């Protein structure tokens with residue numbers, strides 16, 4: 001295999017994070033649409049507009065347990081009607097209601113012929129086979145009109161809608177049990193390195209545990225994508241090529257960690273260069289951590305491959321800024337990045353100018369006023385995974401001397417959900433503010 005290092009050293013040099021992301025995001029496309037059942041659709045993006053095939057509800061039905069009446073019979077002085085039948089949800093009655101009559105009706109039951117209103121049982125008094133209403137009924141009272149939720153022919157959800165559980169409920173009610181969606185990519189995760197052990201027992205000399213495999217697989221799952229565990233391979237070009245080629249037959253995206261730096265054992269970049277027919281980009285991205293990065297498409301399968309650096313924080317940061325937006329693009333989503341929020345730093349974040357954007361692990365802390373405050377969550381070495389685990393986001397600290405206390409910085413959130421400091425009141429607090437006991 002030809003050494004990719006020389007080509008990369010000649011060609012690429014430092015590339016900005018923005019430039020590297022553009023390169024990735026311009027190369028990936030939404031996956032071809034696929035028909036799935038409702039139970040597989042959650043979180044997918046609709047590939048077609050969804051149109052209601054029928055009215056919901058299909059028939060006028062009762063909104064209350066009570067009596068179906070002819071409203072014009074309820075305007076007299078006595079408000080007394082004879083009960084001539086009963087109808088429950090899921091049943092229909094053949095009784096046609098005429099003057100002075102009514103039918104006992106349960107919530108959800110279709111209105112009997114001749115009736116146009118329902119009087120709730122709470123507003124009535126039974127008297128043998130008659131019922132006395134406490135007040136007159138107007139046409140349509142406590143009746144759910146046909147099409148009052150959804151009208152036949154109405155566009156329920158445009159193309160490009162992310163399917164939520166609520167969408168699924170509406171589709172089910174409308175009789176739509178399958179739909180065209182952009183499927184979620186299946187992502188294979190491979191760890192590389194002679195030093196990696198997967199056994200939980202005592203480590204052999206020089207060995208470490210594979211942290212990236214489990215962490216990256218969890219990141220894929222957290223984002224709602226399917227993951228395939230490709231395990232660990234040694235720093236051996238043949239073994240890496242074999243693992244990648246095999247995985248490309250069952251995965252739509254591959255993510256590797258390790259082996260993309262400038263060391264003698266960094267063979268992932270060499271193998272990927274070969275498997276991509278020389279089109280793979282080995283980049284030195286002007287960020288810290290996650291500087292070395294490989295991206296490209298496998299020649300045989302057009303499967304995109306992300307070669308992330310091996311240090312656990314580099315791998316996770318690379319996933320956040322490169323892999324996650326690409327996966328979301330492939331899944332047809334419009335919003336591809338986690339939110340970025342502005343926050344003030346509670347203490348200076350010092351750094352030295354080095355031509356790179358620093359992604360500083362920070363945690364939100366209680367502050368004063370409406371501002372959000374952050375501070376570094378711990379050491380910033382790229383092997384220090386605990387400070388990443390304790391962080392809420394990565395502060396984008398531009399090249400230069402750093403920031404002073406009180407400066408505002410942009411923080412890319414690590415999790416798709418907002419941390420507690422960003423959230424408003426709890427539901428209970430909101431209810432208490434409304435005066436609820």
Ligand code: AMP
Nearest residue numbers: 191210211212213258259261309310311
């Ligand atoms: P590399 O990118 O292969 O040069 O690896 C850089 C550093 O990350 C080395 O200290 C590796 O031991 C470490 N490393 C690589 N892969 C993993 C992994 N899967 N889990 C934990 N550490 C790793």
Ligand code: MG
Nearest residue numbers: 193258259310
């Ligand atoms: Mg390595």
